[in-house]
Amino acid sequence: MHVPDGFLDAPTSIATGAVAATAVAVSLRRARRELDDKTAPLTGLVAAFVFAVQMLNFPVGAGTSGHLLGGALAAILVGPWTAVLCMTVVLLVQGLFFADGGITALGTNITLMGVVTVVVGWALFRLTLRFLPRRPASAAPAAFVAALVSVPVAALCFVGLYAVGGTADISLKAVFAAMVGWHVLIGLGEAAITALTVGSVIAVRPDLVHGARPLIAARELTVRKPRPLVTKGDRSA
Amino acid sequence: MASGHTHLLHLHGYSPVHRLPAHCKLVALVTFVLLVVATPRTAFWAFAGYAVLLLAVAAVARVPLGFLARRVVVETPVIVFAVLLPFIAQGPRVDVAGLALSQSGLWSAWNVLAKATLGVVGSILLAATTDQRDLLAGLQRLRLPNQLVQIATFMVRYLDVITGQLGRMRIARAARGFDPRGIRSWPVLARSAGTLFIRSYERGERVHLAMLSRGYAGALPVLSEERTPRAAWAAVAVLPLCALLLAVGAWWTA
Numbered sequence: 001m002h003v004p005d006g007f008l009d010a011p012t013s014i015a016t017g018a019v020a021a022t023a024v025a026v027s028l029r030r031a032r033r034e035l036d037d038k039t040a041p042l043t044g045l046v047a048a049f050v051f052a053v054q055m056l057n058f059p060v061g062a063g064t065s066g067h068l069l070g071g072a073l074a075a076i077l078v079g080p081w082t083a084v085l086c087m088t089v090v091l092l093v094q095g096l097f098f099a100d101g102g103i104t105a106l107g108t109n110i111t112l113m114g115v116v117t118v119v120v121g122w123a124l125f126r127l128t129l130r131f132l133p134r135r136p137a138s139a140a141p142a143a144f145v146a147a148l149v150s151v152p153v154a155a156l157c158f159v160g161l162y163a164v165g166g167t168a169d170i171s172l173k174a175v176f177a178a179m180v181g182w183h184v185l186i187g188l189g190e191a192a193i194t195a196l197t198v199g200s201v202i203a204v205r206p207d208l209v210h211g212a213r214p215l216i217a218a219r220e221l222t223v224r225k226p227r228p229l230v231t232k233g234d235r236s237a
Numbered sequence: 238m239a240s241g242h243t244h245l246l247h248l249h250g251y252s253p254v255h256r257l258p259a260h261c262k263l264v265a266l267v268t269f270v271l272l273v274v275a276t277p278r279t280a281f282w283a284f285a286g287y288a289v290l291l292l293a294v295a296a297v298a299r300v301p302l303g304f305l306a307r308r309v310v311v312e313t314p315v316i317v318f319a320v321l322l323p324f325i326a327q328g329p330r331v332d333v334a335g336l337a338l339s340q341s342g343l344w345s346a347w348n349v350l351a352k353a354t355l356g357v358v359g360s361i362l363l364a365a366t367t368d369q370r371d372l373l374a375g376l377q378r379l380r381l382p383n384q385l386v387q388i389a390t391f392m393v394r395y396l397d398v399i400t401g402q403l404g405r406m407r408i409a410r411a412a413r414g415f416d417p418r419g420i421r422s423w424p425v426l427a428r429s430a431g432t433l434f435i436r437s438y439e440r441g442e443r444v445h446l447a448m449l450s451r452g453y454a455g456a457l458p459v460l461s462e463e464r465t466p467r468a469a470w471a472a473v474a475v476l477p478l479c480a481l482l483l484a485v486g487a488w489w490t491a
Contacts, residue, residue: 002314004312004315004349004352004353004356004357005270005273005274005352005353005355005356006273006274006348006349006351006352006353006356007349007353010274010275013274024382024385028382028384028385031384043387043388043391044387044388044389044390044391044392044394044395045391045392045395045399045437045438045441047388047389047391047392048391048392048393048395048396048398048399048437049399049433049434049437051392051396051399052396052399052400052403052433053430053433077434085384085385085388086388088385089385089388089389089392090392092385092389093389093392093393095360096263096360096363096364096372097360097364097369097372097393098311098360098364100311102270102274102352102353102356103266103267103270103356103359103360104270104271104274104356167345167348167349168322168326168341168342168345168346168348168349170322170325170326170327170342170345171327174325189423192420192423192424192427193423193426193427193430194427195427196423196424196427196428196430196431197427197428197430197431197434198431199431200427200428200431200432201431201434201435204431204435205435205438208434208435208438
């Protein structure tokens, strides 16, 4: 999904750059409320984690593999505003250090993979949680839905950008079919892995999942009486 | 960190390019790539000129061509896409070696391939000649918001730790006979991701406490405050200025 240099024309690149810059500026302000300042190292850690998880290729079939985008996952783990910052940093470092994604296409890449996936993922996560019982176990299915939809929507936005400022003369139908088709598959993988990751983190450290905070607050302390052990001999008595 | 405090993308050296301040090199690279992208695709000679410029930088920086070639592998998805373009694009067809290829598709393929390759080689040269810490300090000098610089700093700092952990987990999975094939392997990969997150987080907590105990107060120490020497700006300006001449020439003839 990384857009290279020269793929979209200049006005489109500048416009997406402006969108990305605005999103990052707003996120910088809002992220302060999400995290206190001692958590900057931990935010960097989440960015490194998303980076590493993007290396975790999973087989799609026919010899190809896709990688996670991680936007929905980051949003659920650290909250949407911080997630936008994390994704921005991941893409910036990928562009500058690893030559992955063009430097002039950085705005496009941040908009598609850093903003769209986070916004869609977070919105759907919150929406899905409304329909699920308020308990920590609900986070995993909600994460599944969020991640599943976030990837094809990002692909769809790419097709939209392509329609406006693509430099190659391919029929929109073909771009649409290829991008959205593949990304529905990748979205399935992303959804499975996001849900299982969120599930396994919640099982061990539920306090680390930002999106699950309301669920944990709703959990009540229950007193369970010890049940008398039933052994074979007791049953006859 | 197993690999010391530099990354494998960095090529240790003492060339003139290595010694230039990181923020100057960043500005030069971004200007260069902007000019390359703005060049009309019909000006073949201009792209040849850009390539010569980058090769000259590589020669001055003493970056071996083999190193560049190995790193260009990241571009593979773009190359695959570019190869497909002439087949799927619309428009009038031309006959190339018995295949009916789309004319505009061939142009687009050339356009994407040339511009993306020049951009990729430029970034590789920057990463090869600049220490990552210097690059981050350079971003700070270019007024990138402090929060972003901090996140990037910690990300780069932890990246080797996390990928090392990921590698050990992969070996451990393989040692137990795990062979990722198809959907059934996804739960295992996901559990790996979850475990990786918790382990990294708890490690980060320990690192953070250790940093606080050594006096960390929310920002990395600034090592040098002095003004950038004019000579440095003049030296980095050579690349974008040559590129500007080429770009103007290309627009003139287009």
